Amino acid sequence: MKPRQKRIALIVGGLAALGLAAAFVLNALDSNIAFYITPSEIAAGKAPQNKTFRVGGMVKEGSLTRDNLTVSFVITDTARDVKVTYTGILPDLFKEGKGAVAQGRLNPDGSFTATEVLAKHDENYMPPEAGHAIEQAQKAQQTVAKP
């Protein structure tokens, strides 16, 4: 091959490969992201149906119950609650009254079945999404209270 042809072949091949990779990456990204939804948003019917998402907030004090390996608890953003069930072993740092994030699906009855539960990893650390949910709820309450 002549140098010119070679260069063109390289460039075309490279661009095609990059385009393919980009399309593939974006497709993977599109089908694998999980949205964070606050308990208030779930109550308002804004949660995606039949799609995995994450819900964040505080674990309500006294809401944790255990039936063998299945645990259920309530995640709250101080305004609204959502009941979560999870089968398996909870992370070490999962505690009532502390922040937690659950990933899973919403059931037709409004409860949430988690496939994964994340808790904080440091005593002073609040998962930003859990903090965000509580902040949002408190803002909403303040705007309601003002007028």
Add this chain to the structure above:
Amino acid sequence: MIPELGHFALLLSLFVALVMGILPLAGAQLCQHRWMALARPATTAAFLLIAFSFGCLTWAFYVSDFSVLYVASNSNTQLPTMYRLSAVWGGHEGSLLLWVLMLAGWSLAVAVFSRQLPEAMVARVLGVLGLVLAGLLAFVVFTSNPFDRILPPPAEGRSLNPLLQDPGLVYHPPMLYMGYVGFSVAFAFAIAALIAGQLDAAWARWSRPWTTAAWIFLTLGITLGSWWSYNELGWGGWWFWDPVENASFMPWLVGTALIHSLAVTEKRGSFKNWTVLLAIAAFSLSLLGTFLVRSGVLTSVHAFATDPRRGIFILILLAIVVGSSLMLFAARAPKVSLGGAFALVSRETFLLVNNVLLLVTCGAVLLGTLYPLIVDAFGLGKISVGPPYFNAVFVPIMLPVLALVAIGPVARWKHDDLKTILGRLWPAAIVAAAAGIALPWLAGGWNGAVGLGLALAGWIGAALVSQTADRLKKPGAPTASWWGMQLAHFGLAAFVVGVTLVSNYQEERDVRMEPGDTVMVGGYTFKFLGVREADGPNYRASVGSVELSRDGKTLGTLYPEKRDYGLGSMPMTEAAIDVGFTRDLYVSLGEPLTADRENGAWAVRVYFKPFVVWIWGGCLLMALGGLLAAADRRYRLRVKRTLPAPAGATA
């Protein structure tokens, strides 16, 4: 008094770093030999001052001086001495001080081992390192001073996060930082060469051992981190695509590309621009990693309660580094010669394709890591990008990379043709096909993923063996760096075997167990014998006993623990692992399910992990290969010729 001395030394080192950054660089431009000569002493002084400062902080930890806020928040008197000392880098301020100490250490190493380099080059390299050092020192001094006092001092400290009380913490962060920071040397060489307008084979040769050294540390650091999380987090995984893991993995991907690209630049004089860009990218990604870890913008295992000012400071530093080096690159790149031409089928092409694929992978990981931040910044809601994305993207892009690993070393530089390459590789192809078809049957049932993984590992391994046999027939012993390459590629094959088998054949069970209960996992019987309470040095533990047996033969007992470190802190799971060459058996305790802790039921997590140690073993081989490559004689030859070495120095 001692913390004040440490603080003072730190302030002084900032001043020295500015001198080290400005005068030698200016001297090299203006041909002022006295200014250039300042580079080495300034580097030594900066290192000594920072080391002294680090020593002062370590002392404050050793004597538990809780009037220092950082000590009070990361240590207490109950902590065993080893963890009290490693707690120095258990928090934000101290880990940054360690970062800076290592940067000064790398600079000192460059100053000491650069006798064969031209004076101006040394001045420029150390100057660039000095500027980076000054930037990071300013960050420590102005936003994260570890010597801040707290008055009145608390009687007892807040203790180190129990998660971090593990031998892993003693080695993992220093290794990782050595790697991160080491890329600053490759970066400094690239920038110095750009300033001088001398991007040539000599520059590549100087830069290579340093880059490889940094890469070795980063490889070891990531490996240790992975091994640590496997042992310590109690959920049996070895890689989670956690943002902070990604932050260390991205520089690794680019660093790997850089090592290969430097090989081309040294041997053939091509890819110069590309190599420079990779060096800039590797260091920028190291800084980005620091930003991601330290700013707390991402949810991660490694996220600590943080101060947003710090994030902004690093972001500005990152912008300055990337912006100024790219501007310099844009100004100089047109003047750089293209180097040796090469044919479409040649080793250069294979390395180029491999490089591009590594970069695409890095880009995909970067996108997945930053996407939640981007979406959030535009107010489009909060999202998370989980492991499914990374697996879906990473694996397919890595498959051609693995295929190329066998082909690249067999191909000739400059020009080759496909027929001869295939001629050299057909035995490997047969082995690969056999490995892909036959081995999965023996391992536990054929499926496509296992077949492909083992075929690729067999392909790399067999190509290695046949290439080594061919090479040994030729006259002359191969160089150390050649052996290093072979070893590292062999490590990659072992890693692929481990990943393939563990991700396809592992078994995991969460079960409720009462004393006397058994569970069968992976052909092994796990018998739960009960839990007893025990005291550790600074915690109380519930220690479970699980007896392992196979076909009625007892293999031993595992003791997984649940620890309570008191002080209102969280419980801590300590998994117990029976490590083997072909399989790990892994047990961790969940929560007690009944009020009676000692005789009641517990949630227990049991894993069977085939070939999981091959993952870390493979990584160790890669690092060892890097060590062989970096130790190659040719990087030291020039020293001998130009400098009458003291007797025994290069024995």
